[in-house]
Amino acid sequence: xxxxxxxxxxxxxxxxxxxxxxxxxxxxxxxxxxxxxxxxxxxxxxxxxxxxxxxxxxxxxxxxxxxxxxxxxxxxxxxxxxxxxxxxxxxxxxxxxxxxxxxxxxxxxxxxxxxxxxxxxxxxxxxxxxxxxxxxxxxxxxxxxxxxxxxxxxxxxxxxxxxxxxxxxxxxxxxxxxxxxxxxxxxxxxxxxxxxxxxxxxxxxxxxxxxxxxxxxxxxxxxxxxxxxxxxxxxxxxxxxxxxxxxxxxxxxxxxxxxxxxxxxxxxxxxxxxxxxxxxxxxxxxxxxxxxxxxxxxxxxxxxxxxxxxxxxxxxxxxxxxxxxxxxxxxxxxxxxxxxxxxxxxxxxxxxxxxxxxxxxxxxxxxxxxxxxxxxxxxxxxxxxxxxxx
Amino acid sequence: xxxxxxxxxxxxxxxxxxxxxxxxxxxxxxxxxxxxxxxxxxxxxxxxxxxxxxxxxxxxxxxxxxxxxxxxxxxxxxxxxxxxxxxxxxxxxxxxxxxxxxxxxxxxxxxxxxxxxxxxxxxxxxxxxxxxxxxxxxxxxxxxxxxxxxxxxxxxxxxxxxxxxxxxxxxxxxxxxxxxxxxxxxxxxxxxxxxxxxxxxxxxxxxxxxxxxxxxxxxxxxxxxxxxxxxxxxxxxxxxxxxxxxxxxxxxxxxxxxxxxxxxxxxxxxxxxxxxxxxxxxxxxxxxxxxxxxxxxxxxxxxxxxxxxxxxxxxxxxxxxxxxxxxxxxxxxxxxxxxxxxxxxxxxxxxxxxxxxxxxxxxxxxxxxxxxxxxxxxxxxxxxxxxxxx
Numbered sequence: 001x002x003x004x005x006x007x008x009x010x011x012x013x014x015x016x017x018x019x020x021x022x023x024x025x026x027x028x029x030x031x032x033x034x035x036x037x038x039x040x041x042x043x044x045x046x047x048x049x050x051x052x053x054x055x056x057x058x059x060x061x062x063x064x065x066x067x068x069x070x071x072x073x074x075x076x077x078x079x080x081x082x083x084x085x086x087x088x089x090x091x092x093x094x095x096x097x098x099x100x101x102x103x104x105x106x107x108x109x110x111x112x113x114x115x116x117x118x119x120x121x122x123x124x125x126x127x128x129x130x131x132x133x134x135x136x137x138x139x140x141x142x143x144x145x146x147x148x149x150x151x152x153x154x155x156x157x158x159x160x161x162x163x164x165x166x167x168x169x170x171x172x173x174x175x176x177x178x179x180x181x182x183x184x185x186x187x188x189x190x191x192x193x194x195x196x197x198x199x200x201x202x203x204x205x206x207x208x209x210x211x212x213x214x215x216x217x218x219x220x221x222x223x224x225x226x227x228x229x230x231x232x233x234x235x236x237x238x239x240x241x242x243x244x245x246x247x248x249x250x251x252x253x254x255x256x257x258x259x260x261x262x263x264x265x266x267x268x269x270x271x272x273x274x275x276x277x278x279x280x281x282x283x284x285x286x287x288x289x290x291x292x293x294x295x296x297x298x299x300x301x302x303x304x305x306x307x308x309x310x311x312x313x314x315x316x317x318x319x320x321x322x323x324x325x326x327x328x329x330x331x332x333x334x335x336x337x338x339x340x341x342x343x344x345x346x347x348x349x350x351x352x353x354x355x356x357x358x359x360x361x362x363x364x365x366x367x368x369x370x371x372x373x374x375x376x377x378x379x380x381x382x383x384x385x386x387x388x389x390x
Numbered sequence: 391x392x393x394x395x396x397x398x399x400x401x402x403x404x405x406x407x408x409x410x411x412x413x414x415x416x417x418x419x420x421x422x423x424x425x426x427x428x429x430x431x432x433x434x435x436x437x438x439x440x441x442x443x444x445x446x447x448x449x450x451x452x453x454x455x456x457x458x459x460x461x462x463x464x465x466x467x468x469x470x471x472x473x474x475x476x477x478x479x480x481x482x483x484x485x486x487x488x489x490x491x492x493x494x495x496x497x498x499x500x501x502x503x504x505x506x507x508x509x510x511x512x513x514x515x516x517x518x519x520x521x522x523x524x525x526x527x528x529x530x531x532x533x534x535x536x537x538x539x540x541x542x543x544x545x546x547x548x549x550x551x552x553x554x555x556x557x558x559x560x561x562x563x564x565x566x567x568x569x570x571x572x573x574x575x576x577x578x579x580x581x582x583x584x585x586x587x588x589x590x591x592x593x594x595x596x597x598x599x600x601x602x603x604x605x606x607x608x609x610x611x612x613x614x615x616x617x618x619x620x621x622x623x624x625x626x627x628x629x630x631x632x633x634x635x636x637x638x639x640x641x642x643x644x645x646x647x648x649x650x651x652x653x654x655x656x657x658x659x660x661x662x663x664x665x666x667x668x669x670x671x672x673x674x675x676x677x678x679x680x681x682x683x684x685x686x687x688x689x690x691x692x693x694x695x696x697x698x699x700x701x702x703x704x705x706x707x708x709x710x711x712x713x714x715x716x717x718x719x720x721x722x723x724x725x726x727x728x729x730x731x732x733x734x735x736x737x738x739x740x741x742x743x744x745x746x747x748x749x750x751x752x753x754x755x756x757x758x759x760x761x762x763x764x765x766x767x768x769x770x771x772x773x774x775x776x777x778x779x780x
Contacts, residue, residue, distance in 0.1 A: 052705030052713055083701040083713065085729030118698025119730045219684045221699075222706035294609045294684070295775055302776025308508025309611075311473040315442030316612035323442055323473065339475030340509045379769030385685055386692025 009142040009158050012168045012193035014038050014235040016138040019148035022130030024116070024123060025078035032076050032130040033148035034099060035191060036138065040069035040109070041231040042198030044205035046213075048226035054082035055092035056112040057227055063108055070231065071109040073189060074099045074134070075149050076127060077174070078116040082224040091122050098131040113187055115174065115225055116151055142170050142191075149187055152176040152384060155262050159254035161247040165237025167194035169244075171251040175218065175259030188213055188228040188255055190248065195234030200241045205230065208245065212252035215284055215372040217292040218263035219381070228252075260291075260373035265381030269356040270300050274319075275369040276326075276362035282319040283363075283370030289317035290359060291374030300357050301376035305348040307335045310359055325364025331357065399532040399548050402558045402583035404428050404625040406528040409538035412520030414468035414506070414513060421468045422520040423538035424489060425581060426528065430459035430499070431621040432588030434595035436603075438616035444472035445482035446502040447617055453498055460621065461499040463579060464489045464521065465539050467564070471504040471512050472614040481512050488521040503577055505564065505615050506541055532560050532581075539577055542566040542774060545652050549644035551637040555627025557584035559634075561641040565608065565649030578603055578618040578645055580638065585624030590631045595620065598635065602642035605674055605762040607682040608653035609771070618642075650681075650763035655771030659746040660690050664709075665759040666716075666752035672709040673753075673760030679707035680749060681764030690747050691766035695738040697725045700749055715754025721747065 011017060019033035045064040047057040063070070074095055081088045092112055100107035114122070146156035149172070157173040171190040205228075213228055230248065261269040272290040277283035290296055290313040299306040307328045314321055328336040331351040335343050357376075401407060409423035435454040437447040453460070464485055471478045482502055490497035504512070536546035539562070547563040561580040595618075603618055620638065651659040662680040667673035680686055683703040689696040697718050704711055718726040721741040725733050747766075 050705035051708065051711050052701045083698060083726060083730065087729065118701055119726065121730070221683050221685045221702060224702050224705055293611050295611045298772050298775035301772060304776060308473060311442045311508055312611060312614050315440035315614055318441065321441050336473060336509065339477065340473065340511070377772055379772045382688050382691060382767055382769045385688035386694060
């Protein structure tokens with residue numbers, strides 16, 4: 001199979017990228033890549049809360065806590081370097097050290113990310129040899145980077161936004177399976193040449209993650225390697241956080257929806273909008289519980305307007321609900337308002353044969369709202385995952 | 391299709407059952423049934439914690455809180471009578487009232503249970519006409535009852551145990567999909583002619599439920615109608631709780647495993663044993679999170695010893711773990727002990743082609759243990775659920 005085509009997307013000012021096939025993926029596709037800024041970046045980070053987090057997440061979290069600037073990010077796809085013991089921790093640090101050496105940057109200025117199978121040591125000879133050659137072929141196309149970080153993704157995922165003063169935001173993500181981020185994400189890397197307030201960005205980042213990447217689910221399985229990073233090198237223009245954060249959220253939301261749509265085996269995007277909740281957190285929980293329900297996902301796959309599964313999923317989410325005041329609509333068709341409403345089964349089923357299937361739910365107890373994204377569950381998901389290692 | 395064959399199983403002394411086809415299931419199979427004791431029963435109950443629980447759960451919970459004895463249980467399959475508004479509540483009460491009338495028992499001595507599709511009013515003319523005819527054909531075979539309460543179950547589920555003094559316990563359950571009980575269960579009805587201490591039984595029941603039905607998962611979706619009930623009419627012999635509770639747990643555990651094995655689309659039983667946990671609750675959570683993981687379930691389906699997915703699932707469960715002291719074995723083959731262990735991929739994969747696939751996990755932090763049960767995820771699950779209503 002050839003790699004998927006993607007339109008070129010120029011990185012913000014001062015950022016460059018390189019990718020090559022180091023021989024980690026058995027397919028021989030590109031699997032090792034880096035993004036480098038030629039000046040220091042302020043940054044923000046969110047990593048998985050999994051108690052079995054991979055070495056890359058643990059180390060990036062430590063670097064983040066230290067508070068210094070960073071210059072580069074190196075990513076390998078095809079091997080998660082998770083559950084690989086002390087050797088995995090050393091390998092991860094060695095990769096940061098190696099890229100730091102060739103770039104002449106301190107290793108604390110280099111972040112790492114690994115994705116792929118869990119529990120296999122990295123082929124370090126090939127990885128380190130690849131890292132040495134990375135800086136030989138630096139370019140500015142974010143799409144090449146987006147392609148190199150893919151595993152079972154079918155499409156590279158990029159999004160961008162323009163900011164006041166000519167600054168830009170470019171985001172890149174990967175997703176597919178084991179997608180149910182917990183206060184972090186799959187991989188989402190966002191680059192900007194805006195000069196922004198670093199402490200303010202750090203403080204605001206987790207709320208933006210909660211409404212975007214943490215509102216995505218493919219299968220309810222939280223990866224050991226999830227992370228979201230934004231790097232700002234300040235080379236273009238100063239941008240106030242009040243302008244920057246909405247643009248950042250738009251880019252992250254766009255990437256989050258792309259991840260859901262490209263979930264393993266997915267044939268369509270599932271969007272669940274919850275209103276009338278007591279709090280935004282409860283709205284997001286109810287919406288995401290609907291998106292992760294295999295019964296609702298199967299119904300979406302079969303164009304089956306089985307809204308009873310929405311009632312079930314909301315009920316198990318724990319969000320406060322007043323069922324007598326609760327309403328549910330499928331693709332704009334009201335189907336429940338405290339009791340079942342009459343509707344045309346065939347017509348609603350037909351309306352579900354769309355690229356995006358939208359459920360709107362009002363919990364009838366408050367004024368908060370939230371939105372989550374998932375995908376349908378197909379037999380293809382099972383066949384992709386029943387034989388991943390062997 | 392003919393109904394599945396099952397061996398007759400006599401109910402404990404003083405209990406009788408009847409079942410008929412009231413016309414709720416489109417298939418014309420038996421769908422309305424009751425179990426009646428000819429004397430008062432002490433009892434224990436656990437119902438779903440779903441915030442959108444069905445009328446039968448809500449009413450039984452109220453009857454339980456009132457503290458009186460009960461005499462009968464009436465069950466319909468094919469319609470959950472959930473999310474049916476005030477009408478559904480009235481219909482549910484009317485069913486209890488109708489059976490109470492023909493049995494000449496107060497309606498507060500009649501429990502109800504409904505299972506099937508959510509959001510459709512019951513065909514009350516057919517249901518009430520069926521209830522009137524139920525007492526005409528009372529018998530003592532629990533298997534007929536087990537068959538009448540089935541929906542997409544492939545096999546009726548029964549289990550029994552003998553007690554000192556000639557008393558017996560007979561349990562009946564149903565499961566299939568939307569199985570991830572939250573402090574309750576799918577349907578599990580347990581009958582005994584032992585005379586037991588009622589308040590003691592009530593007090594102990596939730597702990598037994600936690601280790602049995604609440605340790606089962608098919609798809610992570612918690613039903614609106616889950617309940618577990620034990621009825622004791624005391625007609626055979628007095629039995630101390632110290633003798634009764636272990637026998638009850640054995641019966642409930644047997645039923646729980648049958649529910650997992652007969653999960654929608656399942657081809658084998660998945661058992662996860664966790665040791666070395668800080669608390670029993672954490673052990674059970676870690677074990678059940680493994681059992682619900684679609685990635686691990688898919689791997690089991692494909693005989694793929696992809697133990698990295700165990701590391702992932704334990705990590706997202708939130709249970710405390712020391713990954714350096716953690717161990718994982720698949721079908722008795724050690725695959726991880728703080729780091730990946732060498733093993734024969736083909737041989738371990740071959741060993742997974744069994745009726746039961748067992749993962750043993752030690753979290754390396756404490757002395758508590760727990761066990762959970764699930765099933766593999768097959769393409770069949772999707773096809774069963776993609777077209778349930780239409």
